[in-house]
Amino acid sequence: MIRFSATRWCFLLVFIGLPLGARAQETMPSSVPAVALEKPAPYDARLLRLAEILGSVHYLRTLCKDPAADSWRQSMQDLLDKEAQGEAQRRARMTAAFNRGYRTFASVYTACTPPAVVADERYRAEGATLASEITARFGN
Numbered sequence: 779m780i781r782f783s784a785t786r787w788c789f790l791l792v793f794i795g796l797p798l799g800a801r802a803q804e805t806m807p808s809s810v811p812a813v814a815l816e817k818p819a820p821y822d823a824r825l826l827r828l829a830e831i832l833g834s835v836h837y838l839r840t841l842c843k844d845p846a847a848d849s850w851r852q853s854m855q856d857l858l859d860k861e862a863q864g865e866a867q868r869r870a871r872m873t874a875a876f877n878r879g880y881r882t883f884a885s886v887y888t889a890c891t892p893p894a895v896v897a898d899e900r901y902r903a904e905g906a907t908l909a910s911e912i913t914a915r916f917g918n
Contacts, residue, residue: 818868819861819916820916821912821915821916822868822871824908824911824912825857825861825872825912826871826872826875827875827908828857828905828908828909828912829854829857829872829873829875829876829879830875830876830878830879831879831901831902831904831905831908832850832851832853832854832857832876832879832905833854833875833876833877833878833879833880833881834879834880834882834883834897834901835850835879835898835901835902835905836848836850836851836854836876836879836880837879837880837883837884837887838883838887838890838894838895838897838898838901839898841883841887841888841889841890841894842890842894842895842898843890854872854876857872858872858873883897
């Protein structure tokens, strides 16, 4: 029976283990994409709510035949260009919030009714408040 001392076992394990470890690393696929983690801004929750409001107001203004209805969509585009440039995930979240706001009101209002006008006024007031809070607290 062959007996190995602790020193020989360590040497043997290190000697055998090094090439195996090196080969294991070589066999790892190199095509695994590195996921770029986007650091959320401290005001992202408010920004998402603002995007949702923009979608809601865009729908309501279009429904009520406001000639400037497209300005709300353009405001959202400007917001995306300034806040999510080069950040695909953040841009997708903001776009989803805009679309959610649009679809929510599209499922409720099919005609420009007095309650739709009131909802539009309230959402525009909330959006203005949010925009003011965001710029006052986090603006340059």
